[in-house]
Amino acid sequence: MLGTFCVLSAGVQRAWSSSSCLFMDPSSPGLVLQSQSTDVFQNLALEDWIDAHVDLQQRSILLLWRNRPTVVIGRHQNPWAECNLPAMRSAQVPVARRRSGGGTVYHDLGNLNLTFFASKKAYDRRRNLKVVTDALRRVRPQLDIQATDRLDILLNGRYKISGTASRLSRKSSYHHCTLLHSADRSAIAVLLRPSCPGIRSNATPSIPSPVTNLTDHAPSLQWEELLEAVVQQYSSEFGLTSSSQCVDPADEALFPGVGSMEAELRGWQWTFGKTPKFSVETQLELRDERPAARCSAQLQLEVKNGRVESCRVEVPATWLPERLSASLAQALLGERFCPHRAAAALSALLRCESGPLHSRLRNLCDVLVAAMG
Amino acid sequence: MKMAMRAALRCLSVNFSPRLPQLSSAAQVSATRLLCRSGAPRTLSTTSGQCTALKFTEKHEWVLVESGIGTVGISNYAQEALGDVVYCGLPEVGQKLEQLDECGALESVKAASELYSPLTGEVTAINTELAENPGLVNKSCYADGWLIKMTIERPEELDRLMDQPAYDKFIKSLEE
Numbered sequence: 001m002l003g004t005f006c007v008l009s010a011g012v013q014r015a016w017s018s019s020s021c022l023f024m025d026p027s028s029p030g031l032v033l034q035s036q037s038t039d040v041f042q043n044l045a046l047e048d049w050i051d052a053h054v055d056l057q058q059r060s061i062l063l064l065w066r067n068r069p070t071v072v073i074g075r076h077q078n079p080w081a082e083c084n085l086p087a088m089r090s091a092q093v094p095v096a097r098r099r100s101g102g103g104t105v106y107h108d109l110g111n112l113n114l115t116f117f118a119s120k121k122a123y124d125r126r127r128n129l130k131v132v133t134d135a136l137r138r139v140r141p142q143l144d145i146q147a148t149d150r151l152d153i154l155l156n157g158r159y160k161i162s163g164t165a166s167r168l169s170r171k172s173s174y175h176h177c178t179l180l181h182s183a184d185r186s187a188i189a190v191l192l193r194p195s196c197p198g199i200r201s202n203a204t205p206s207i208p209s210p211v212t213n214l215t216d217h218a219p220s221l222q223w224e225e226l227l228e229a230v231v232q233q234y235s236s237e238f239g240l241t242s243s244s245q246c247v248d249p250a251d252e253a254l255f256p257g258v259g260s261m262e263a264e265l266r267g268w269q270w271t272f273g274k275t276p277k278f279s280v281e282t283q284l285e286l287r288d289e290r291p292a293a294r295c296s297a298q299l300q301l302e303v304k305n306g307r308v309e310s311c312r313v314e315v316p317a318t319w320l321p322e323r324l325s326a327s328l329a330q331a332l333l334g335e336r337f338c339p340h341r342a343a344a345a346l347s348a349l350l351r352c353e354s355g356p357l358h359s360r361l362r363n364l365c366d367v368l369v370a371a372m373g
Numbered sequence: 374m375k376m377a378m379r380a381a382l383r384c385l386s387v388n389f390s391p392r393l394p395q396l397s398s399a400a401q402v403s404a405t406r407l408l409c410r411s412g413a414p415r416t417l418s419t420t421s422g423q424c425t426a427l428k429f430t431e432k433h434e435w436v437l438v439e440s441g442i443g444t445v446g447i448s449n450y451a452q453e454a455l456g457d458v459v460y461c462g463l464p465e466v467g468q469k470l471e472q473l474d475e476c477g478a479l480e481s482v483k484a485a486s487e488l489y490s491p492l493t494g495e496v497t498a499i500n501t502e503l504a505e506n507p508g509l510v511n512k513s514c515y516a517d518g519w520l521i522k523m524t525i526e527r528p529e530e531l532d533r534l535m536d537q538p539a540y541d542k543f544i545k546s547l548e549e
Binding site: 203 | 432484486505
């Protein structure tokens with residue numbers, strides 16, 4: 001399926017020895033690129049690279065790309081609030097923070113991403129979306145396709161098939177949108193829910209919408225047909241003389257510096273460390289086996305730059321001495337808000353404490369770790 | 374005339390970032406300049422020392438310097454272009470910035486717009502009001518909607534920024 005995504009074969013693609021050949025064709029005011037990669041970090045890095053290095057004053061570019069299953073959050077969002085990180089870890093679905101604003105989306109190979117690059121002056125999201133809606137209406141005129149005020153694209157006035165986000169930088173802009181062709185909707189339901197309860201934050205929230213795939217309503221619409229329609233519509237709207245080009249976003253010769261952009265996007269610091277300050281307030285249910293007993297405790301955490309800035313664990317003194325719950329809270333300070341880091345920090349504490357309280361302490365540690373997403 | 378000026382200045386609050394009454398952007402800037410003239414009355418307990426008039430960057434940020442600290446915000450032109458700000462992503466206190474470094478982003482319904490440091494220096498304060506109330510950037514871009522404060526490591530950078538008349542001319546040229 002990957003091979004059919006590229007218009008050119010790999011052999012022809014190697015003719016581009018430098019990006020200047022690729023981007024400097026003066027006869028072509030519009031240029032369409034298709035990414036060979038399905039790695040979200042490589043693709044996001046390519047967007048950043050084009051934005052930073054290509055002169056968009058006289059031309060515009062459309063980049064078509066798709067990713068292996070990934071959750072992508074907006075610039076100022078909270079990944080713990082937006083997606084189920086433990087479930088994603090089990091399913092090996094990474095989370096990526098993009099540089100544009102907006103809400104959280106699930107990407108897989110059935111979702112087409114379109115990025116419209118232009119100068120800041122030429123920034124026009126409606127015009128870009130018109131390329132998509134006109135293309136869809138041309139290939140499947142029976143479909144009811146409309147762009148809304150919020151710049152979503154709805155099918156039958158109800159179901160979202162596309163969401164939009166953008167970024168404005170020094171001189172240029174990019175507007176990207178999703179387009180649901182044949183994505184796994186059940187994954188969306190499972191993965192796009194909070195990792196842990198009790199999060200309070202002023203991070204930008206997502207607006208959940210019912211979604212549908214184009215193929216649910218037009219089963220005969222092939223992926224290649226959709227791409228072709230979009231490329232043709234972009235050509236007529238923006239002026240294009242050459243056909244679309246296949247690019248490898250990991251090609252450092254073609255895109256010098258793209259590797260370090262990718263590394264930054266992939267890193268913990270950008271993905272989690274950039275999360276706006278938030279607090280977690282939740283009740284913990286503690287239990288002992290011998291004799292069977294239970295108790296409730298309160299957890300209160302402040303997380304800044306992805307790390308525990310303050311922590312309070314209120315356990316009734318009859319359950320555990322205050323010095324123990326206090327030292328647990330202390331052990332988490334400065335650690336990444338992460339169940340693995342928490343477990344490591346707490347295990348050191350557990351090793352020091354033997355005796356009758358050990359099992360209760362261990363239970364408290366387990367429950368604390370589980371509360372960290 | 375003196376009475377009128379005192380009355381106008383009495384409206385301004387006493388802390389460093391003055392709360393300006395609802396003025397047009399041009400009048401807002403003039404009022405700030407009034408505040409900064411060394412003849413300001415003692416009812417206004419600003420920190421001692423001179424401050425300069427507003428300077429502007431080509432990215433539509435403004436800088437107001439007092440006692441060696443620059444307060445930074447975005448201009449009325451910028452806030453109008455942005456639309457309603459929903460989130461302010463600001464740098465950290467203590468962060469060292471070079472001029473033109475990316476130092477955060479303002480997210481609006483329109484886009485996430487990168488913020489660029491107007492000068493080289495260290496961030497000494499960020500406007501924590503914006504966490505709960507990002508709309509201050511739209512409502513009061515020259516006063517309550519200030520973004521960061523920073524030291525001025527290279528005063529010559531400040532000299533090269535546009536003054537008000539030059540900035541007004543710059544905006545006019547963009548609109549053509």
